[in-house]
Amino acid sequence: MGLDYLKRILTAKVYDVAIETPLEPAHALSVRTGNRVLLKREDMQEVFSFKLRGAYNKMAHLSPMQLERGVIAASAGNHAQGVALSASRLKCPATIVMPTTTPAVKIDAVKRFGGDWVQVVLHGDSYSDSATHAFALADEQALTFVHPFDDPDVIAGQGTVGMEILRQHQAPIHAIFIAIGGGGLAAGVGAYVKQLRPDVKVIGVQTVDSDAMAQSLEQQQRVTLNEVGLFSDGTAVKLVGEETFRLCQQYLDGVVRVTTDETCAAIKDVFQDTRSILEPAGALAVAGLKQYAATMGLQAQTLIAISCGANMNFDRLRFVAERAEVGEQREAVFAVTIPEERGSFRKFCDLLGPRNVTEFNYRMADSKQANIFVGVQVGNRAQADELQARFNDNGFQALNLTDDEMAKLHLRHMVGGRSASAEHELVYRFEFPERPGALTRFLNSLNPGWNISLFHYRNHGADYGRILVGIQVPPVDHAEFEKFLETLGYPAVNETNNPAYKLFLR
Known part of the structure; x- marks a missing residue:
């Protein structure tokens, strides 16, 4: 032709x-x-x-x-x-x-x-x-x-x-x-x-x-x-x-x-x-x-x-x-296993350093260890590999899920469920100005004596970040917890009696 x-x-x-x-x-x-x-x-x-x-x-x-x-x-x-x-x-x-x-x-x-x-x-x-x-x-x-x-x-x-x-x-x-x-x-x-x-x-x-x-x-x-x-x-x-x-x-x-x-x-x-x-x-x-x-x-x-x-x-x-962000190799996604003990959550945040957290999903599984699904802003794929090595070197087993289709499509939305170990759990929604490092600053403001049993956060590009947090606060500490909310300076909504929470998470 x-x-x-x-x-x-x-x-x-x-x-x-x-x-x-x-x-x-x-x-x-x-x-x-x-x-x-x-x-x-x-x-x-x-x-x-x-x-x-x-x-x-x-x-x-x-x-x-x-x-x-x-x-x-x-x-x-x-x-x-x-x-x-x-x-x-x-x-x-x-x-x-x-x-x-x-x-x-x-x-x-x-x-x-x-x-x-x-x-x-x-x-x-x-x-x-x-x-x-x-x-x-x-x-x-x-x-x-x-x-x-x-x-x-x-x-x-x-x-x-x-x-x-x-x-x-x-x-x-x-x-x-x-x-x-x-x-x-x-x-x-x-x-x-x-x-x-x-x-x-x-x-x-x-x-x-x-x-x-x-x-x-x-x-x-x-x-x-x-x-x-x-x-x-x-x-x-x-x-x-x-x-x-x-x-x-x-x-x-x-x-x-x-x-x-x-x-x-x-x-x-x-x-x-x-x-x-x-x-x-x-x-x-x-x-x-x-x-x-x-x-x-x-x-x-x-x-x-x-x-x-x-x-x-x-x-x-x-x-x-x-x-x-994943396609641009600007976001790396990890599953990280940390010991279920006081201080490990903060140590994990310290390892993240100044990097911007794009997503954070966690639900207490048992009394020994916790599995965290976390998205972190990176400059390139090499930085993701370096961060994974940093987690592992500090005793936190890390799995890089950046190329895992199931994790990116489904798993990130499914982390959670009921936990028999989450005793005395209070659930709150918080809002804070969405700035680099804002999530880490929020975590550092929490009393280390209270264990975090649930955490969900996703950066949606809005002016304000929104998180859902489960915190194990014994009844004797409720008054102190109320004072913490007052001094925190972030809007907070108590969701502990929310029927959806009771149905799916408690």
């Missing part, structure tokens, strides 16, 4: 709906990586992703008869919105088949962009089910199928991103990083860039659990994945396109695999530089750029990442914030 993609891209019809997005410097990322990092802001398109380029170019090349008859597409995300907007602009009837599990916000977005020209059909539990149904409807009703990636006109439309990059930055470029799902964007950009600037590296980026293109390139044939990770749903493709695979084989210099945590860290990086929130697929290129620059030891190079989408589900932000 000797398609002349250079000509196809130069003559692509995308600017009736797409804008030429800016190529912006990411100042903070540049400083941190030691390179000049530029972001190609495809998240600024009207549908918040690059997908409308390929969809519109495909539909704009259809004959008047094909447009009058109508088009059909299968998508649960950005491609659906691109087809919908294109249908409205071209006054072409469009059927969009979406899985029944598609969130209402995405269905509403498709209807909003397409207006009266779009009909949404909900079918099946997955994209594969929807695509199969869409192909069947296309045959039955003689509709033109608009593929999300494996079509020369779609690929050429996406390739205009590469055309803009080379026009906007004519100075040397070390590498361009591109998220890959089915491969349409990488194929189009690679085909254009490599024919005009073969010195520029074109690097694809995939998640470790949705790496169909990486595996296909390694095995030199298209590989079908049994399962794909869904966090980066915009790139969750089991089988890449036939044409996109051919072009990526020809033009890509490699594929970088990134983790969920690295993707979350990249979302935070872009937010700090632009105040925009990318979806996971939209931030993959940034995550790949950071990993590649660190691995290759790059300095003073120009690196470009295509921020290709910003259709973020709001309810994912909690997860992203939770995992971003």
Whole structure:
């Protein structure tokens, strides 16, 4: 298939709906990586992703008869919105088949962009089910199928991103990083860039659990994945396109695999530089750029990442914030076993030193030892290893859980339960100004004669830290404890008679 993609891209019809997005410097990322990092802001398109380029170019090349008859597409995300907007602009009837599990916000977005020209059909539990149904409807009703990636006109439309990059930055470029799902964007950009600037590296980026293109390139044939990770749903493709695979084989210099945590860290990086929130697929290129620059030891190079989408589900932000620090290697998570005796808690805090504690979960287990789940802010992975060694050297057995998926997803929320050993326990909620070292200062203010039997704290980035503490205070010490609360200076709420505490913790 000797398609002349250079000509196809130069003559692509995308600017009736797409804008030429800016190529912006990411100042903070540049400083941190030691390179000049530029972001190609495809998240600024009207549908918040690059997908409308390929969809519109495909539909704009259809004959008047094909447009009058109508088009059909299968998508649960950005491609659906691109087809919908294109249908409205071209006054072409469009059927969009979406899985029944598609969130209402995405269905509403498709209807909003397409207006009266779009009909949404909900079918099946997955994209594969929807695509199969869409192909069947296309045959039955003689509709033109608009593929999300494996079509020369779609690929050429996406390739205009590469055309803009080379026009906007004519100075040397070390590498361009591109998220890959089915491969349409990488194929189009690679085909254009490599024919005009073969010195520029074109690097694809995939998640470790949705790496169909990486595996296909390694095995030199298209590989079908049994399962794909869904966090980066915009790139969750089991089988890449036939044409996109051919072009990526020809033009890509490699594929970088990134983790969920690295993707979350990249979302935070872009937010700090632009105040925009990318979806996971939209931030993959940034995550790949950071990993590649660190691995290759790059300095003073120009690196470009295509921020290709910003259709973020709001309810994912909690997860992203939770995992971003670990992905940036700024937070280390440990399970530490300490003796259940007076003074050991304070000794543990002394070992933490001036480091900021991001999370602290503890529940008395028995009379001999205590297990603590703690998150600590670190500068890099080496500092986490040093801290683990420090715990162990001082008699506190420490297990590094920073890369333990179960611990990060579930265990941190499950530390606790009832304790038969927590005699005379009083439970209080405290608030204190969230400053570095504030938690350690709070712990040091506690009377060493009272044993801490429960402790829960998590830094949520708010102005005030909130902790739940169980303290074993014998009845004869209650008056002294009341005086302690008065002198502490932090707001305190007695939760000892809270019915939820009685049900789950007492």
